[in-house]
Amino acid sequence: MRKVLKWVGIGIGVLVGVVIAAAVLLYFMGGTRLSKTRQVQPLAIAIHNDEAALARGEHLVKAACASCHSDDLSGTAFLADPAIGTIYAANITGLGERRTDEELVLAIRHGIGPGGRQLVIMPSESFIHFSEEDLNAVIAYLKTVPRTGEDTPEPKLAPLGQIMLAAGMFGQVFPAEYIDHDQPFNEMPEISANREYGEYLSRFCTSCHGEDLSGKASGDPNGPFAPNLTPGGGLANWTEDDFIQTIRTGVNPYNYHLDPDFMPWKSFAKFEDEELQAIWIYLKSMPAITTELE
Ligand code: HEC
Ligand code: HEC
Known part of the structure; x- marks a missing residue:
């Protein structure tokens, strides 16, 4: 023993x-x-x-x-x-x-x-x-x-x-x-609501939403997942207006309030309408990437 x-x-x-x-x-x-x-x-x-x-x-x-x-x-x-x-x-x-x-x-x-x-x-x-x-x-x-x-x-x-x-x-x-x-x-793309300018501005989103914008986990263990923004994700059924309203108000079409500490919508709300339209045109033009996590 x-x-x-x-x-x-x-x-x-x-x-x-x-x-x-x-x-x-x-x-x-x-x-x-x-x-x-x-x-x-x-x-x-x-x-x-x-x-x-x-x-x-x-x-x-x-x-x-x-x-x-x-x-x-x-x-x-x-x-x-x-x-x-x-x-x-x-x-x-x-x-x-x-x-x-x-x-x-x-x-x-x-x-x-x-x-x-x-x-x-x-x-x-x-x-x-x-x-x-x-x-x-x-x-x-x-x-x-x-x-x-x-x-x-x-x-x-x-x-x-x-x-x-x-x-x-x-x-x-x-x-x-x-x-x-x-x-x-x-x-420098033309500054107007066009796909090239949208792609250019979407580079501001990749650090959180992933290089191909198909979603990415937060670097902060307590942070929410940054969702898939391609047509393969939850935005597939959104309209341009839904998208612009979400960025401007921080509230998505399902009345979910985005956490401003993790999704800096208050800053991106400063984009002009034509800039948000350009991002939306680009997102819609992307291949639908599907991921398990949303
Ligand atoms: C600093 C990190 C970060 C950056 C940069 C960022 N996002 Fe986000 N985004 C997030 C996170 C995290 C969420 C989820 C927030 C939550 O669940 O509260 C989110 C949510 C969203 C949503 C809501 C999706 C849904 O299903 O409700 C949209 C739309 C969005 N982001 C678009 C963008 C766009 C467009 C850009 C670039 C112009 C961008 N984001 C840049 C982190 C970021
Ligand atoms: C996601 C958060 C974040 C965003 C967005 C961001 N920065 Fe920073 N930046 C930081 C952090 C954190 C540091 C300090 C890092 C360190 O000291 O190691 C920093 C450091 C810097 C520095 C170095 C400061 C010095 O004393 O030399 C400059 C310049 C800078 N940022 C400019 C910018 C500019 C311009 C933008 C927008 C185009 C920007 N940053 C956007 C987080 C950010």
Whole structure:
């Protein structure tokens, strides 16, 4: 009997040891990943700001950036949990004084911050699809936004957060790791309710709804599934009006209220009618992809 107990004790001891070793390993893996750098040579762009560019830039920033960086662009906390860590969508005001144009191209198109640090969450996989004109417009406008609010801290994870990061529990959090950094600028489609412009704008949706828009699980374990937007999903029977009303009000045709913390409809509601129409035309033109999850 004693002998059996002894072996059970040793077994438990070994198990505990293995678990601790794995946690320590993951902790160090998570720590080094958060400070990992990457060198990318960005495309050169000479920023020019005329009235049309500034207006276009402001429009795009309100529709595509304010949901994370806050309405006045001074930043918001994504994660502020002492047990896991702190991650802010950075304060992006006053960048004209703090960053070079090249640094802004790297941050927006490539998800790479000053010193080559890979930015977390910043969805550059969407913004690498900007045309040269639109990237110019966004940067030109950002540079006119005067500095407001406090400096936001760089991301920092507590040991538990580092273990969760290394174990893949947050999903893919470094867009710089999976972007094709050699992509050229996209052509600028005509800005009207047409399919090409809809496809162009739909790149703002892929980071959550999946590269082919057929739906994707949230990076946040508590976040709702981002549904299939192709004709193979729940929007198959919607009208254009249903779609536009859903984006404008956050309430879908079944009277379901979309969670604004996970589906940034308040920002996308800033798209013009013709822009939402263009997205709808594109969604309707897509192949019907069916997925098990909706
Ligand atoms: C899904 C949320 C999200 C959206 C949408 C988003 N960002 Fe970010 N962005 C972040 C986060 C988070 C960081 C900070 C990441 C870090 O420090 O590792 C960041 C960082 C940045 C930085 C680097 C700031 C610095 O100090 O150099 C710039 C510039 C930036 N974003 C611009 C934009 C622009 C322009 C848009 C819209 C076209 C945009 N972001 C949309 C989340 C987002
Ligand atoms: C930051 C992540 C994110 C982005 C970016 C995003 N979505 Fe969503 N979307 C979601 C999530 C999550 C839901 C489900 C919300 C819920 O269940 O409360 C959703 C729901 C929707 C719905 C409602 C579907 C239904 O069946 O009721 C539509 C329509 C939609 N999104 C369209 C878009 C379009 C168009 C874009 C791009 C312009 C976009 N989304 C960008 C995360 C996102």
